[in-house]
Amino acid sequence: MHNKKLNDSYNDQYQLFSYFRLINDPNDLIYHERTYYIYMQNTPYSDDHKNKSWLLYTTKDFINYVYEGIVLTPLCEFNKHxxxxxxxxxxxxxxxxxxxxxxxxxxxxxxxxxxxxxNVDFKNKKVNKKLLFQTDLSLYTGEFRDPNIVKKGENIFMLNGAQNNDKKGVLSIYKKENNLWKYFKDIKLDLGCEQNRFMVECTNYFKIDNREFILSC
Structure with a gap:
């Protein structure tokens, strides 16, 4: 099936794709020890958006890529769907x-x-998994997702897309203190804007010319 897809005239030769089935949501390109790691969601067992996993490509030059396979998959009670x-x-x-x-x-x-x-140990093929926290239902609905880690000075923050209990989209920020993640604050992204979002997703933080930006869906 994979070879059939590779030889299909409709197959796009200028994109990264899964070995099988659909992909979406690239998850944080990261550079580590002279290698770029490119993660993305993949549903290898179905055409439906169910039981998402993560696959990985690596590259050193953005010309030659290595498909590393599935690195995260739903295997425990905390990620079973x-x-x-x-x-x-x-x-x-x-x-x-x-x-x-x-x-x-x-x-x-x-x-x-x-x-x-x-934490994935690629050399020894080991994975260490840990639950950090469950969604605080006193603040949010079950729509809480897509953690993005940002280090500012000596502080480490986690940006999360969320929906509060008023069904409004907010940026939820947690802060790492003594190896624990604690609620820090919410930021409303629609102040002074006609848009009235009911959810925030896929947050990202970056700087351009010493100005700080948050990009989200």
């Missing part, structure tokens, strides 16, 4: 940590989300 989007961050031990949303749905199809971290 899908490994949703997130980001990568190089920790104090010079290792890549993957932060992501574990998707959970109850019998009524109501969503609950968990924020997890996984």
């Amino acid at each position: 899908g490994v949703f989007s997130g980001g990568a961050f190089v920790n104090e031990n010079n290792e890549i940590d993957l932060y992501y949303t574990g998707n959970i749905k109850d019998e009524n199809n109501k969503r609950m989300s968990n924020t997890l971290i996984e």
